[in-house]
Amino acid sequence: MKGRKIGRAIAAAGIVVCSLALLQRILTPKVTDGIIERALIAEYYEEAKDHDVIFIGDCEVYENFSPAVLWEKYGINSYIRGSAQQLIWQSYYLLEDTLRYETPKVVVFNVLSMQYDKPQKEAYNRMTLEGMRWSASKVKSIYASMTSKENFEDYLFPILRYHSRWSDLKLSDLENLFQVPRVSHNGYYMRVDVKAAGSIPDPVPLAEYQFGSNAYLYLDKITQLCKDKGIQLILIKAPSLYPHWYDQWETQMEEYAKEHELLYLNFLECTEEAGLDFQTDTYDGGLHLNLSGAEKLSNYFGRILTEKTAVTDRRGEAELAAVWAEKLAVYEQEKQKQYIQYGVN
Amino acid sequence: MLFTSYQFLEFLLLLFLLYYLLPAGWQWKILLGASFLFYFYAGPVYCVYIAVTIVTTWFTGRRIEAVRAKRDNWLQEHKETISKEEKKSYKAAVKHKTWILTLCCLLLNLGILAVVKYTNFVISNLNGLLEAMGSGKSLDFLNMIVPLGISFYTFQSMGYIIDVYRGTVEAEKNPFRFALFVSFFPQLIQGPISRFGDLKKSLFAAHPFDGRTVCLGLQRILWGFFKKLVIADRILTGVNTLIHNPEIYDGAWVLVGMLFYALELYADFTGGIDITIGIAQTLGIQVTENFNRPYFSKNIKEYWNRWHITMGSWFTDYIFYPISVCKPMLKLSKFSRNHFGEIIGKRVPVYLSSFVVWFATGIWHGASWNFIVWGLGNWLVIMVSQEFDPLYKRFHDRFPVRGKFGFRLFQVVRTVLLMSCLRLFDCYRDVPLTFRMFGSMFRRGNWNIFLNGELLGIGLSAADFLVLLAGLVLLVTVSLLQRKGSVRERIAGLPFWGRFALWYGLFLAVLLLGAYGVGYDSSQFIYNQF
Known part of the structure; x- marks a missing residue:
C-alpha cells in the first residue's frame, strides 16, 4: 500500500515536471517569431571552443562583421557573441561566460553600449540573457540587467514570463518545439538586401555627454579580465550612421584607450578606407551593414588583426579547415537563398 | 510584499x-x-x-x-x-x-x-x-x-x-x-x-x-490565486478603462462597468481572504470565515450578513448595540414613543444606530464623501426594505412564489444589481459624477454595444472574455456546490488521480491564465487600501 502511494506520487511528480517543461517550451517565443537574438547567444554553446577572436557587443557587431570572411581571407577563427542592445554589463558577463570555455587571443568590444548606465528594456534583456547557459555569470548578468518591473524568477522559469502567450500560439510554436534552426554564421546575422542610407536625423543635443560610472565600471572590468587572462582587448566603434556617435563620446573613448594602452578603432573614420558605400552596403538606411558591407569591413578589420595582434593564419589546420569548409558552404547557401528572397543580383 | x-x-x-x-x-x-x-x-x-x-x-x-x-x-x-x-x-x-x-x-x-x-x-x-x-x-x-x-x-x-x-x-x-x-x-x-x-x-x-491540513490550506490558497489572478486582475483592465473614462463610457457602459466591478471586487476580496485563510490553515491556525456566498443573498440585509462578515459583526457588536442601548438613546426612544407614537418610537433607536453604523462603515472604507454616501445608501436601502415588509408580506400572501426557483433567482439578481448600483460610488469616487453616470444608463440608449463588438475595445480581448466567462462559470459552480458543504473536503474523497487532475488543472489555470508578471501592471488587493 505504501509502495503504491509512493509510486503514484512519483508518477504525479513526473507528469507535473514533464508537462511544465513541455508547456514552457511551447510558450517560449521561437526563432521563427523573428526573435533571433536568443538563438544567436545560444548557438555559441554548440561550437567547438577554439576561437582566436571573440566579438562582444550589440547589433553593431553581429550585423557588421562576418567571421566567414575573417577565416576565408586571413585564417582567423572568430565568433561573435552579440545581441540587440547588449548592455556593457551583459557584454562583461558574456565574456566571463565565454572564458569558462576558452581563452581567445583577442576580444573585440563595440563601445556604443557605453551610453547606457542603467538597465533599459526587458525585451532586450531577454534577447541577451535567455540564450545564455546557466552559470554564475548568467545569474549576475540577470541581476545587473533587470529593470524595476522584472523578477529573477521569470528568468529562472520562463513559463512565468511567457504564460500569457497561449492566446498567440501558432502552428510554428509546435513545429519548432525541439529543433531550433540555426540563424547565425558564427554569431553573424546575415542580411543581403539593400536600403541605401538617406537622410540621417540630426544628432539630438544631450543633457549629459559623460559616460556613466556604471558603464565605466564594467569597461574597467572587461579591461581587467582581459588583462588577467592575457587577452588583447580591442575597442571598436562600428560604422553605423545612426544612432549618432558624439564627438564627446569619441574623446572619452580615445582617452580611455590611451590610458589603458588599448587599441581603439572608430570605423566611422575609415569607411572610405574600408571601401564602404552606404548607398549599397546597408540594409536599413545606415543603421547596420548588409552582407556586402559586413564582408568589406571584415576584410579591412582582418588585415588590422593580422598586423596588430597575435592572431595567426590557421587555414593550415586540417580539422579546423574542414569545419570551416562546411560552415562556408552553409554561408554560401544562405547567401544564395537571400539573394533570391530579396531579389538581389 | x-x-x-x-x-x-x-x-x-x-x-x-x-x-x-x-x-x-x-x-x-x-x-x-x-x-x-x-x-x-x-x-x-x-x-x-x-x-x-x-x-x-x-x-x-x-x-x-x-x-x-x-x-x-x-x-x-x-x-x-x-x-x-x-x-x-x-x-x-x-x-x-x-x-x-x-x-x-x-x-x-x-x-x-x-x-x-x-x-x-x-x-x-x-x-x-x-x-x-x-x-x-x-x-x-x-x-x-x-x-x-x-x-x-x-x-x-x-x-x-x-x-x-x-x-x-x-x-x-x-x-x-x-x-x-x-x-x-x-x-x-x-x-x-x-x-x-x-x-x-x-x-x-x-x-x-499535519499533511492533510497543510494540503487543504494549500488548496485554498490556490483557489484564492485563481480568483485574484485569473478573474480579478484580468477584468481589471476593462474596469479601469470604463470607470476612468466616464466621458466616453456612459449609458450602457455604466451597466457593464458596474457588473464587471462587482465581479472584480468579489474575486479580488474573496480571493485575498481565501489566501489569508489558506495560509493560516497551512500553519494550523483557524481564522474566521469572512464570506458566505454573498451574491446568493436574497436581499441587501442578508448580503451584509454574508459579505465581509467580520467587519459587519464588529460594527454590530461594538457600535450598533452599544449605541442602541446607551442612556441617551433610551431616553430618545422614550421621548419618541411619547410624542410620535409606538410605531415611530420603536424605530428611532434602530434607525439612528444603523445610521451611525453605516456612516462609520462608509468612512472606514475611505476618507471621501463617495464612501460616506455609499454607506448611507446601504442604510437607506435596508431601512426602506424593512419598511416595505408588510407590503412584501401581502404580496406573498396573494402570490405564493416564495421558495420558487424563479423568484429566488429574481431576488438574487435584484440584490446583485442593487449592490452594484450602490458600488458605483466606489467606482467613480465622485458623488455628482456617480449620479450622472447612473442617470445616463436610462438616457443614453447605447445598448447596441453588447452586439456591435465594442466590448472588445475596452482593453479585453476575445480570449480575455472567454477566460472570464469560464472563470465565472467555475465560481458559480463552486458556490452552488458549497451549499452542501466544503468542496475541498469532497474533492479529498475522490480517487487519487481525480484529485490530482482537479488540483493540477487549477494550478495550470492560474499559471497560464493568470494576469501576472511583466506586461500586467501588478494590482494590489482592493481591500489593502482600506
Whole structure:
C-alpha cells in the first residue's frame, strides 16, 4: 500500500515536471517569431571552443562583421557573441561566460553600449540573457540587467514570463518545439538586401555627454579580465550612421584607450578606407551593414588583426579547415537563398 | 510584499520550513518575527504605528485586569465589613475606572487612525467651506503616511480592548503574544477582523505537521490565486478603462462597468481572504470565515450578513448595540414613543444606530464623501426594505412564489444589481459624477454595444472574455456546490488521480491564465487600501 502511494506520487511528480517543461517550451517565443537574438547567444554553446577572436557587443557587431570572411581571407577563427542592445554589463558577463570555455587571443568590444548606465528594456534583456547557459555569470548578468518591473524568477522559469502567450500560439510554436534552426554564421546575422542610407536625423543635443560610472565600471572590468587572462582587448566603434556617435563620446573613448594602452578603432573614420558605400552596403538606411558591407569591413578589420595582434593564419589546420569548409558552404547557401528572397543580383 | 508576488511565495516557503522544522514551542515566536518582517518590508515607519497600538492596547488590557484583581481582593478582604450599598458603589467606581482606561485606549488608537486617514479629508472639506464663503484662503494638505492595514489592525485591537472591558476575554499577559494577535501577517492588511477569543487558541498553540491540513490550506490558497489572478486582475483592465473614462463610457457602459466591478471586487476580496485563510490553515491556525456566498443573498440585509462578515459583526457588536442601548438613546426612544407614537418610537433607536453604523462603515472604507454616501445608501436601502415588509408580506400572501426557483433567482439578481448600483460610488469616487453616470444608463440608449463588438475595445480581448466567462462559470459552480458543504473536503474523497487532475488543472489555470508578471501592471488587493 505504501509502495503504491509512493509510486503514484512519483508518477504525479513526473507528469507535473514533464508537462511544465513541455508547456514552457511551447510558450517560449521561437526563432521563427523573428526573435533571433536568443538563438544567436545560444548557438555559441554548440561550437567547438577554439576561437582566436571573440566579438562582444550589440547589433553593431553581429550585423557588421562576418567571421566567414575573417577565416576565408586571413585564417582567423572568430565568433561573435552579440545581441540587440547588449548592455556593457551583459557584454562583461558574456565574456566571463565565454572564458569558462576558452581563452581567445583577442576580444573585440563595440563601445556604443557605453551610453547606457542603467538597465533599459526587458525585451532586450531577454534577447541577451535567455540564450545564455546557466552559470554564475548568467545569474549576475540577470541581476545587473533587470529593470524595476522584472523578477529573477521569470528568468529562472520562463513559463512565468511567457504564460500569457497561449492566446498567440501558432502552428510554428509546435513545429519548432525541439529543433531550433540555426540563424547565425558564427554569431553573424546575415542580411543581403539593400536600403541605401538617406537622410540621417540630426544628432539630438544631450543633457549629459559623460559616460556613466556604471558603464565605466564594467569597461574597467572587461579591461581587467582581459588583462588577467592575457587577452588583447580591442575597442571598436562600428560604422553605423545612426544612432549618432558624439564627438564627446569619441574623446572619452580615445582617452580611455590611451590610458589603458588599448587599441581603439572608430570605423566611422575609415569607411572610405574600408571601401564602404552606404548607398549599397546597408540594409536599413545606415543603421547596420548588409552582407556586402559586413564582408568589406571584415576584410579591412582582418588585415588590422593580422598586423596588430597575435592572431595567426590557421587555414593550415586540417580539422579546423574542414569545419570551416562546411560552415562556408552553409554561408554560401544562405547567401544564395537571400539573394533570391530579396531579389538581389 | 503583495500576496501575489514571488517574494511573498518565497517568504511563505521559508516560513513553513522554519515553522515545521524548528521546535513546536517556537512556532508563535517565528510567526511574530515573520509578521514584523512582512510589515517592515512594507515600510519600516509603519512598524512604529502598529507598535504603538500593540503597546497601548496590551498595557490597557493589563491595567484593566489589574484594577479588577485589586477590586476582587478588596471585596474579598472587606466582604464581612462593607454593606451592599458600599459594595455596589465600589464596584461602580472600579467599572468607571476601567471605562476611563478603555476610553483612553480607544481615543488614542482611533485618534491615530483618524489623524492619519482623515486629516486631509477634513482639510479638503474645510477648504471647500472657505471657498464657499469666499475667503480666498485655503489650508495646505498634510503629507501623511497611512500605515498598511491600519483600519484592520486598529479595529481588531479595539475589539480586543472592548472585550477585555466587557469581561468576555481575559487580557493577554504576554505582550509578544498580543503583538502576534495584532500583527498576524496573513490577515494584517485585508482582514478578516478576528476576535482575540476566537483566534488565540490556535494562534499560540503548537502545531505538529499535519499533511492533510497543510494540503487543504494549500488548496485554498490556490483557489484564492485563481480568483485574484485569473478573474480579478484580468477584468481589471476593462474596469479601469470604463470607470476612468466616464466621458466616453456612459449609458450602457455604466451597466457593464458596474457588473464587471462587482465581479472584480468579489474575486479580488474573496480571493485575498481565501489566501489569508489558506495560509493560516497551512500553519494550523483557524481564522474566521469572512464570506458566505454573498451574491446568493436574497436581499441587501442578508448580503451584509454574508459579505465581509467580520467587519459587519464588529460594527454590530461594538457600535450598533452599544449605541442602541446607551442612556441617551433610551431616553430618545422614550421621548419618541411619547410624542410620535409606538410605531415611530420603536424605530428611532434602530434607525439612528444603523445610521451611525453605516456612516462609520462608509468612512472606514475611505476618507471621501463617495464612501460616506455609499454607506448611507446601504442604510437607506435596508431601512426602506424593512419598511416595505408588510407590503412584501401581502404580496406573498396573494402570490405564493416564495421558495420558487424563479423568484429566488429574481431576488438574487435584484440584490446583485442593487449592490452594484450602490458600488458605483466606489467606482467613480465622485458623488455628482456617480449620479450622472447612473442617470445616463436610462438616457443614453447605447445598448447596441453588447452586439456591435465594442466590448472588445475596452482593453479585453476575445480570449480575455472567454477566460472570464469560464472563470465565472467555475465560481458559480463552486458556490452552488458549497451549499452542501466544503468542496475541498469532497474533492479529498475522490480517487487519487481525480484529485490530482482537479488540483493540477487549477494550478495550470492560474499559471497560464493568470494576469501576472511583466506586461500586467501588478494590482494590489482592493481591500489593502482600506
